[in-house]
Amino acid sequence: MSDGSVPGGNDLERALLGQEPTFTAAEVAARAGLPESQLRRIWRTLGFPERGDDRAYNEDDLEAMSLLAQLVEDGLFDYDLVLNVVRGAGLSMARLADWEVGTLIQRIEDVFVDRVGPGSPSEATDWLFGAYGDSFDRLLLYTWRRHVAAAVARIDLMRAVDADPHTTHLTVGFADIVGFTALSNELTRDKIGDLVEIFETRCGDVIAANSGRLIKTMGDAVLFVNDDPLAAYATAEGIIHVVGRDKRMPDVRIGLATGSVVFRLGDVYGPPVNLAARLTQVARRNRMIVDQATADGLPADQIETRPLPARPMRGFGVMEPLTTRRL
Structure with a gap:
């Protein structure tokens, strides 16, 4: 048998x-x-x-x-x-x-x-x-x-501040490679594998350097969290610097959203996760887009935020995403 x-x-x-x-x-x-x-x-x-x-x-x-x-x-x-x-x-x-x-x-x-x-x-x-x-x-x-x-x-730490131990307030970041599907059709299997490995490794290094947590990688995208908006902003800046501005690598775009999330089985769930992913669809190449909650948490003397035209965000209705730049 x-x-x-x-x-x-x-x-x-x-x-x-x-x-x-x-x-x-x-x-x-x-x-x-x-x-x-x-x-x-x-x-x-x-x-x-x-x-x-x-x-x-x-x-x-x-x-x-x-x-x-x-x-x-x-x-x-x-x-x-x-x-x-x-x-x-x-x-x-x-x-x-x-x-x-x-x-x-x-x-x-x-x-x-x-x-x-x-x-x-x-x-x-x-x-x-x-x-x-x-x-x-x-x-x-x-x-x-x-x-x-x-x-x-x-x-x-969450219990110490009387928070629900199953939820926490974080800034969620979603970074993805622009045009990955087209790249997959143009490059060999080995080259695509090398590109994804470099992308994930560089993103992981930047996230760790800014005291963030890499939640998961999805080939052409990474999901990460930071304790506060400014740290997440620094993480996003770092990813754009080491990936998007490397001429050997494809462009990236990043969305940041802040709010309450739930950790389960090593993953993170909640509206900020979905919103961060939606915001990447608005971001230009090698730029980040943030929601209002993230903008409110960024120091005005360091980061300038500017609202973009309101637009529908699937699952969130009509919203005004914000673009940012460091002063």
Whole structure:
């Protein structure tokens, strides 16, 4: 019976996981203390394909499901919260894994040839994780704990000022590449990949330098937040400087909007998010456009704002966006 893996992928999967699949879904559910229907849904929510009744699960899968079952039994989580947690973890880890494999796979195979000799991709993977797997695990855990500490600190700060711990007042920025679709049709796949990587890296560096937070990247766009309008303005200026004014890079446009937002599963939601994206459609090349709330938060002795003609903004009615310039 097939184990449900992609043809030709079994050796790679076993080399990476380090274990043979020995359990069916029903066996894992019974040993973990979960209804089989719940276990199958958790598995899908993590982002993995259904494996039917095949023996496609190993000891680590059993341990992970047992941990989740114990959290429910202890009353820390209920089933719906388990699904939210694993959905966030699955989405984040899938993106990270795709990026790492795409970035590192050729380097790993080259290093394996240099140090060990010719071999298959599964042998290179087995060698890498045998030699450095613990280091990768520790680095990932370190990064996660650091981000949890930062998230808890943000919630504590909001509680300290009697705010709702699920919402906060921020300036949201949306920066996108002008004419990305046309560029995609003109450039090779490799060049488009290089352009997107440079764009995301430069934006990330500027956002971090201005004490902002990069929420997500979308290939031709980035979404970020800052604690106040002036910091967001500096972030937008920096992105225009390092991307839009580099002759080797395409132009960018940026929208800033300020207001209350909700953080959920690492993403941010609320009217300012949607408005910032709408404002980019108004901005000229290598310029930023802001809403009135952002303009009100900018120091008049440093930043001049000027209203543009009123226009309809989908979902917001007729609005007057504002252009800006530093004095």
